[in-house]
Amino acid sequence: MANKAITTMNARNMQQVSATQRVVKIAVQVLLYAFLILMAIIIIFPFYFMLISSVKELAEYKQTVQTLWPNKIVLFNYVEAFNTANLGRLFMNTLYVGLVSTILSLVITVLTAFAFARLEFKGKNALFAALLGTMMIPGELFTITNYQTISNFMGLKTLGIQLGSQWLQDLGNWKNTFTVLIVPFLVSIFYIYLLRQNFLQIPNELYLAAKVDGTSDIKYLWKVMIPLALPTLISITILKMMGAWNSYVWPNLVANDEAHRLITNGLRNAFTESTGDVNIPVQMAAVAIVSAPLFLVFIFLRKYIMKGVSRSGIKG
Amino acid sequence: MVDSKKSWKAWLYLSPAIVLLLIFTAWPIFNTIRMSLLEGYNAMSAVSGVKFNFGFKNFVDVINYGDFLTYLWNTILLCFLTVPLSTLLALIIAVCLNAIKPFQRLLQTIFFLPYVTNSIAIGMVFAAMFNMVGNNFGDPNELVITAGIINNVIEFFGGERINWINVGSSYAANMFVMTVYIVWNALPFKILVLLGGLQSVNKQYYEAAKVDGTSRLRTFTRITVPLLSPMITYVVITGFIGGFKEYSSIVGIFGAKMGPTGDPDRLNTMVGYIYKSLSLQPGRASAAALILFAIIFVVTLLNLYISKKNTHY
Structure with missing residues (x-):
């Protein structure tokens, strides 16, 4: 009984603040994903660098600004x-x-x-x-x-x-x-x-x-x-x-x-x-x-x- | 009931392990202490049958031997740069991972990737990312063919390129590279443990x-951190133990010379000291190993003491 009363009260409360709360919630989720994806890219980057560098010709590797994708893939x-x-x-x-x-x-x-x-x-x-x-x-x-x-x-x-x-x-x-x-x-x-x-x-x-x-x-x-x-x-x-x-x-x-x-x-x-x-x-x-x-x-x-x-x- | 036949059998099963442990674990413990206390013990005179006096001269020699204190400083600096940073970062990542649903598993797997790598091999990748190819660094005739991908990124954002690991690079730049690499390497284990801890926290506290x-901030500092404190203690302690034994990640970046070309041993550590002196100066190496053990022991106790005071249940 008591539980049910609390639940309904909560539900009413939720409805009142739901609009702003939903916006905040979505914003937080977006920030979370942005942060995690950024970190994941940093974590993965060395592996990516290893792979792209391993299929570059030496001349291409030695370009002043390195390419993020090889112009020519060599094995x-x-x-x-x-x-x-x-x-x-x-x-x-x-x-x-x-x-x-x-x-x-x-x-x-x-x-x-x-x-x-x-x-x-x-x-x-x-x-x-x-x-x-x-x-x-x-x-x-x-x-x-x-x-x-x-x-x-x-x-x-x-x-x-x-x-x-x-x-x-x-x-x-x-x-x-x-x-x-x-x-x-x-x-x-x-x-x-x-x-x-x-x-x-x-x-x-x-x-x-x-x-x-x-x-x-x-x-x-x-x-x-x-x-x-x-x-x-x-x-x-x-x-x-x-x-x-x-x-x-x-x-x-x-x-x-x-x-x-x-x-x-x-x-x-x-x-x-x-x-x-x-x-x-x-x-x-x-x-x-x-x-x-x-x-x-x-x-x-x-x-x-x-x-x-x-x-x-x-x-x- | 213990009958003698069974007891005899138990020792039979244990025998391979016992024999190996006696040779490769028990004897080294005894022998390391013995060698550290034999004054002036070194490989040459030990073979020729010289008798040594008991004393603490090896410990004094280790500390007076100029490079040891430098190596100790390198080790401590790396520890205090990497352990807090990696723990904090891992904690933030774990909390964020715990708060999302889609792609959680995928991201978790990505964050674990650095663990299943060879720290020497990937150290070579980091070295390549920071490496400048060219000649005469710091000279008027400086010739840089490619500045390395990290410098490319810095220059892209309008910064000046930095000589990270090549001839003439600064100690601070070297340390920065080491810190980045060690933190990158240390994250997976810490995230794994902390996320495991978070997932086992009772949801009722959050409700x-x-x-x-x-x-949210208060929830984080007042609920999440205290409830996670045993896991945090665990990753901090293992982090410090690993940090004081730092060696192979430096070999990965700088090679066995343990420093940039032209300044070998600049980044050498306590473990590096032990490996350097173990074949010719086993007495000093033993003393250094015991000092290392003592430091790890004290730091572990200190961590346990601090965390006991701050653990809330």
Whole structure:
């Protein structure tokens, strides 16, 4: 009753002010769209600039006032970019590192998250808290020691030098190998945390029932837990692949040779010049080639990326 | 019930992660502290078996080593330029996005685009937009072939072109370019989080404000911001953490030389310092990493403290 009275009162009020209010409302909406569209144009402009510059001839790019649409669209910049930066090789290297590290990382993450979510053991909570605590430490702090570790793993290189054994030296020196790009980053506390939360939502009764039926842990994981946690696993896969695609610092530090170079440092190093006079159209073509897979992944798997991202706050 | 068999199995599942964590996480934590406290520790003497004294000399050296303070200043300046600006802009965009219906999804997707990019690669695009192609900048014989699209826009509106990133460019111009790029890069994540927060705010508060005839600005400052304060705190803290670790966006624009040609390292940061010294001076690099950790820790606590005082529920 009371509600109804308020509604009618509101309706009467509305009618009185409706004319001016509607004008204000439309004006506000127009302003909102104008602002958002302006911001969207600013956000998109670098991508647009990249694309138009990549199909311009160098002479056109060097006009005093740049054209906003190419007079003549040419594609040879892409061919040249592919050859200059040896992008084919970089693609294969990155794909290999990305795939292997994703698969291994998924296996480790699933096993660890399962242990923390379902199994009981002494010191479980303390260990988990300690792991979460390490997330606060900036990664650069680990890099210093890890650089030493991979240059002389377990002191094997030094031992190899002392014993005169090349085999031992190679075993201890991981520089310029794919191992060094994969192994140090296989365990991610954040992914373990994410998956554990997901596993905890699955009722424990299912697990106990499976135990009664004599199902093994591995079979239960494979048949029940993994299908139920699939969205999280997909998010992890995408973020991990994007990580390999975007990583720069570590690969540049430890594996910057032709055979193991990854796409990002390959790209940066191929176009670092001392003079201001770089062939920018070719450079933009290379950037476009490198960016394309990321956009494709984004278009098809946006849901998973945004879900993973909003919970992590980290890039890649 | 915990039976020993199950416990044994748990450790089996954990073993791959534990082994890797011991090597690549636990040992580095211990070793970084150790190296930072060994006076004069460097790679050469460590190999030849020199014994080092315990002390804080590395920390003193880092601070006295002229460039570190410059790098620290660059880092702090970038943080305080980019975090407030990107947070405010993201907040405004998120509120506007939340207030429209048609095209909301499309615009939301556009605003998310910078996130799925490679910060080095797109840094090269920004560099190209600001880049002047030519020679002898600042000379009487200055020769500019093309001033770059940003300068074209400035000149279109009747302004003077600016040497943004080339030889002889000013520190302020460099910083401006970095700020634009970092804010552009930081927006998507912040908009995503803040818009998510806005969409979960109970509509009743707004209905009540409407009935009371509260103005839009007042609604924004008295309802939206307080209700969003946990999300704002979150993006500010992650923003500061990211800001203090700024490195690759500078590499994207300026390359590994971390500054315009002729003035390398001008824009270098704390992380840049760590990477520069880690192979030859691991003692100093460790000390710098611990200083970085301490700064991030204090800033995070400070942010939490301030936001606790200002959170209204």
